Amino acid sequence: MIRHCVFIRFRPEISRARRxxxxxxxDALKHTLAGIVAVYTGSNVSPETGMDKGFADGFIVDFDNAEARDAYLMDPGHKKTGARLVAAAVGGVEGILVxxxxxxP
Known part of the structure; x- marks a missing residue:
């Protein structure tokens, strides 16, 4: 199984509703792409202050295998949402950690 972890430093003006x-x-991609086992989204809840280095929000997608992950990466829906995430992140791609x-197995 592949666990795809994405952490984001959202720009301050990006509302919780937009996030x-x-x-x-x-999350909706799990209904259209084969091989997605689970999707988890949300904000960091760690009590270790400052350890998130500003990556206070994120998501995790679990895939059956690397092939399913690779299909997700090439999917037009993923690319569209990915571009929106980059636009919402501090410094664009610099504000995203994958x-x-x-x-x-």
Missing amino acids: DELFAEI YDLDTG
Whole structure:
């Protein structure tokens, strides 16, 4: 399984409602793309102050395998929402951190 973790530093003027809309777009992809096991979205709730380095919001998508993750990355819906996330992030792509883990079978 591949765990696709995306953390975002949203620009201050991006409302909670807008963040939730963007996360809902990511979540909706599980209904159209094969191989998505689960989608988790939300804000950081860690008590370790400052450890998030400003990446206070994010989402995780679990995929059956790398092929499903790669299909998601090429999907037009993902690309459209990805562009919106970049536009909403501090410094564009600089405000987004992506980290994928292979968690095994």
